[in-house]
Amino acid sequence: MAMKRLTRQRKAVLDVVQKARNHPDAAWIYQEVRKVVPSISLGTVYRTLDALVEEGKIIQLARAGEATRYDANPTPHHHLICERCGEIVDLELELPNLLDKAREAFPDLRFHDVQIEFHGLCARCSQALDS
Numbered sequence: 723m724a725m726k727r728l729t730r731q732r733k734a735v736l737d738v739v740q741k742a743r744n745h746p747d748a749a750w751i752y753q754e755v756r757k758v759v760p761s762i763s764l765g766t767v768y769r770t771l772d773a774l775v776e777e778g779k780i781i782q783l784a785r786a787g788e789a790t791r792y793d794a795n796p797t798p799h800h801h802l803i804c805e806r807c808g809e810i811v812d813l814e815l816e817l818p819n820l821l822d823k824a825r826e827a828f829p830d831l832r833f834h835d836v837q838i839e840f841h842g843l844c845a846r847c848s849q850a851l852d853s
């Protein structure tokens with residue numbers, strides 16, 4: 723039954739990431755998944771997240787000095803990082819194909835992915851500053 727258990731854990735982890743709209747980190751995902759699968763370990767959550775990233779089901783947002791966060795938004799998009807509260811806001815914004823441009827301009831380098839990060843304030847913090 724090991725296989726069945728694995729599938730259930732995997733589904734629970736994917737469900738949590740898909741329902742979260744807050745780009746959660748592994749610690750938050752672990753807390754939520756435990757409500758559904760109380761016996762799951764943090765190590766299993768990490769391994770499951772790695773597998774889901776590899777399969778392209780979720781995206782990993784790695785930022786220097788911070789815990790990796792996860793995103794299940796399947797639409798290509800960019801992010802605004804709020805400098806005040808740290809919230810990550812999805813921006814569905816058409817941009818030119820920077821990956822192709824970079825490959826052309828720097829043929830000696832290898833590019834796997836591009837993630838654009840905008841810095842500013844989320845709507846809530848922006849309002850708080852105005853009032």
Ligand SMILES: [Zn+2]
Nearest residue numbers: 804807844847
């Ligand atoms: Zn904010």
Ligand SMILES: [Zn+2]
Nearest residue numbers: 793795801812
């Ligand atoms: Zn996102």
